[in-house]
Amino acid sequence: MTAPTVPARSARVSGILRRTISRTPATIATILAVLVVGVVSRGLWEPFVESAGMYTWAYGLPAFDEGRWWTPVTGTFFVVQPLVYIPTLIALGALGALEFFRGTRVALAYFWVGQLFGVFASALLLSVLRLFSEWTWAQEIASTLDVGPSAGALACLAALIGLAPAPWRTRGWMVLLTAVIVAVLVFGTVADLEDIFAVLLILVVDRTLRPQRATVREQRLIAFLGMLAFIAIEVILALVPTDGPFGATEPLSGSFWSTAIDVVVVVVIANGLLQARRWAWVIAIILMSINVLSAIGLALLLPATDALGLDVTEIGTVELEIGTGALSLLMLIYLISVRGAFARHRRTTLGGGAEPTVAEASAMLRQSGGSTLSWMTTWNGNDYLRTSTGIVTFQKRVGTVIALADPLGPAEGRAQSVAEFIHAAEHAGLVPCFFSAGETVRAAVPDTWRSLVVADDTIVDLPGLAFTGKVWNSVRTSMNKAGREDMTFRLTRLADEPWGVRAQLNAISEQWVGDKDLPEMRFTLGTLAEADDPEVRIALAIDPHGTVDGFLSWLPIYAEDSPSGEPRVRGWTLDLMRRREGGFGPVMEYLIASSAVAFRDEGAEIMSLSGAPLAHEYPPEASLLSVLSARLSDGLEPVYGFQSLHRFKAKFQPRYETLYLLFRDEGDLPRIGAALTRAFLPDATPRQFARAGLELVRGTD
Known part of the structure; x- marks a missing residue:
């Protein structure tokens, strides 16, 4: 195949540029407006934050107090420092990308709604926080003006993350949320508050962060990385000087040994989460909950320390504790939302004697052979019943024991295994059934039993x-x-x-x-x-x-x-x-x-x-x-x-x-239907079932 010539490549690049320019007029106009304003205000080479125009055009709570309601619009096109123009123009690339993929009107809506919401929401919050006269940070930030389009740009970035394919969508959201939270904790500027409000608005409105839709493997991986990020941020907060909402911290101002112990504990828990250990999930929930409750208590106590004559610094570095609590809340919400990924299937033994292991089932399968589905009996999540002639693989769901495929063991003993499984299940007060069983098992069940074809x-x-x-x-x-x-x-x-x-x-x-x-x-x-x-x-x-x-x-x-x-x-x-x-x-x-x-x-x-x-x-x-199977099939x-x-x-x-x-008999069908649905979809939520249009048990019309 002949390589394209230089003119051909140039024509292709020119065509791409023309298409990009034609599809991003609002972004180009916004960038030009920022640059023109930078020239007129001399902000491209002089700090605008030190100029007299800051009072007239910048937004913030002081501007609203004095009736300058136009500033959220005008302040968007100014930049505080000449060097900040570089990250600002790069950030506006998110507006361009969103405009390219979703159109001008949608992109402008995200940009301006995010920008204005960030400005007004942060001002509203600061108007409440400044009532706490002893909170130094709140007093300082409430009297600060700001300029720039960062909140709108981050709103566009959040919208772009929602367009990303799985699993990058969930990963992108976790990175963005962590970044804006850390920025507030470490720097605590007005711009950081505006940015986090804009991101949270898109999170709530778009609802594209749905960790339940990720695979179980991905949910566990994100929990693992989230725990590592959590402890890494705690270490950063302990080692790096900060000046956030809860006061300034100096490097190593907290206890070194406390931080070291936290690192070891969290790493152990993170490894347990990656391996789907239920105990790790429980301990992580407890740890995050303690951090959150401790942070809430300290945050409520901090503004009143002087009035009450208390010195909360005696119980540790308050700023670090409150910052850790904010990160813990994010992690706690995520762990609860994906709890199904760590719900270990409860081991259930039918009959007497020791339950067979997976290794025993695998050995019997190799020795005696099996059906085309028999290898599935070696998968995680199954339980086993030892019979006098073999092994029956099953799962217990909703009071039902579902035997999977044909019993393992010599062909001549499988009918006996079927009979013993039915007896053991009924003796335990459970509903027995066989799923994806062949003709041999069908011939072995009692004559009064029913059969339903589920597949060929x-x-x-x-x-x-x-x-x-x-x-x-x-x-x-x-x-x-x-x-x-x-x-x-x-x-x-x-x-x-x-x-x-x-x-x-x-x-x-x-x-x-x-x-x-x-x-x-x-x-x-x-x-x-x-x-x-x-x-x-x-x-x-x-x-x-x-x-x-x-x-x-x-x-x-x-x-x-x-x-x-x-x-x-x-x-x-x-x-x-x-x-x-x-x-x-x-x-x-x-x-x-x-x-x-x-x-x-x-x-x-x-x-x-x-x-x-x-x-x-x-x-x-x-x-x-057949109604149950047909309707479940149509729904899925x-x-x-x-x-x-x-x-x-x-x-x-x-x-x-x-x-x-x-x-x-037919009386068992409602429970069997629910059990099969849970066996096939063990991690699905009721909302997901409703959204997919599943109706497990309905009578015929």
């Missing part, structure tokens, strides 16, 4: 597989297109890939999850955490530049009998399917087809594309029991696309094996 397991037989004939046209087209675009297929394991590839997979997954109304589904759908198992294989589609355009994860299917007596993988089950936005179009067809060829050449017998949950097409004569279709996924898998000409929900 889509199985591709690999021996002799060839993409020939008309039915394979779409698959061949995808393979040929991948060849023309120099796409590379790699079948690997996540742990074997370099950091750069793993980071791309994380980014693709976070992007896929972040913009959905509901969090990642679990139970029979894995995440990257499950894909990190050394026995799980990853299929990558990589473009010529080394960018991952999509990936799949494949779970092993162990054979029930092996001639050598050694565990043998007879096939692979599809779990994760993720693609990069704007990447290679038919990347999923390419990945599945390439994986099928690789597995076939290795001697595998089958490849399961899994059953799209809740996507079965029921015949007209089906029982009314706009969010997760189960039915469209089911149609996509049909391209690979699979044969189907039915998977069932097995239960005692």
Whole structure:
């Protein structure tokens, strides 16, 4: 491909500049106005803050006291010092970016509403705080004037963060909120107050900070980084001289050992949060709550110390304690909002004896084989019942025990495991059911039990597989297109890939999850955490530049009998399917087809594309029991696309094996419906369910 010539590149750059200028007229006009005012006022080379014009044009509480109500508008175009013009013009780039992406009217609305709100809200707050005559900072700041467009620029920046894709949206908000809070604590100027009010306004109005929508992994990571940032800021406040709202501090004015102990404790807690330890979340909540309550008490006590004859400095550095409390409040709100990420599933033992471990379940699976879904029984969050002939995997939700897939153990003993599981559940006063069970389990449950089809397991037989004939046209087209675009297929394991590839997979997954109304589904759908198992294989589609355009994860299917007596993988089950936005179009067809060829050449017998949950097409004569599954499927279709996924898998000409929900009778359905919803969406909030339009239990019309 011929490289573009210099004139061609110049024309392209000129075109980009013309488009940018044509789409940002308000920003250009604002920047020109600031520069013109700087020339006229001589603020470009002389400190405007020292000029007589400061009294006439600057905004602030003194200006409002004297009736200069025009100053919030006029003061926006002045800058206090010549050197401040550089950061000011850079900050106005946020207005330009917002105007480029959302239009002139929207950008101007954010800028001016943020600017005016910041000015008036800070003035209103200071008019109240100056009533505390003993509060030196409040008296000084209440008598200070200010100029500049920083509040409006930060409002535009906050709006831009709301446009960012997940997970960068949440990360951006956390950084911005931390920055404006620290600025108030360390510097405590009028401008800092105006900035934080503008940011908080956009936070409340736009409501784009929704940490509950992030993946569980991302929620834990932000909590981890937030705790580290919290202790880092505390160290900064202890080491750096400040002059904020609660007085001035000198370096090392507080207790060195107190700060050192805090660092060690918070680092331990942060590590526990990263590992999803419930105790770490509880301790973090307690610690943050103590800091907040202590700060509130000191803040209320500080203005009255002289009148009461108290010396609060005897109990520590007051300024540092109050500043830490403000940061703790931010962290406390976040930890409470994502509490589901640290809600450890309570271990529940049915029957007598010791509960089997994950290692025992994995060993039995390798020894006796299992179904296409059996590897999911080794995932975190499951409990196990030991029976006389094997192991049953289950989850306990809302008074219901949901057995996942077929029991583990020798095929001839699975019916006995089914019977013992039902007896143990009913003996414990719980509702038993089996989810995604096969025909063997259906035949083993009591005759009075009901069955409901929940999915069709889509199985591709690999021996002799060839993409020939008309039915394979779409698959061949995808393979040929991948060849023309120099796409590379790699079948690997996540742990074997370099950091750069793993980071791309994380980014693709976070992007896929972040913009959905509901969090990642679990139970029979894995995440990257499950894909990190050394026995799980990853299929990558990589473009010529080394960018991952999509990936799949494949779970092993162990054979029930092996001639050598050694565990043998007879096939692979599809779990994760993720693609990069704007990447290679038919990347999923390419990945599945390439994986099928690789597995076939290795001697595998089958490849399961899994059953799209809740996507079965029921015949007209089906029982009314299908209403629950059908309505849940319809409600989740706009969010997760189960039915469209089911149609996509049909391209690979699979044969189907039915998977069932097995239960005692219709009276158990309401509780089973709630339990299944919680199993699939353990971290979703009631508001998220309502927003997605879910109705768990409704009668037929």
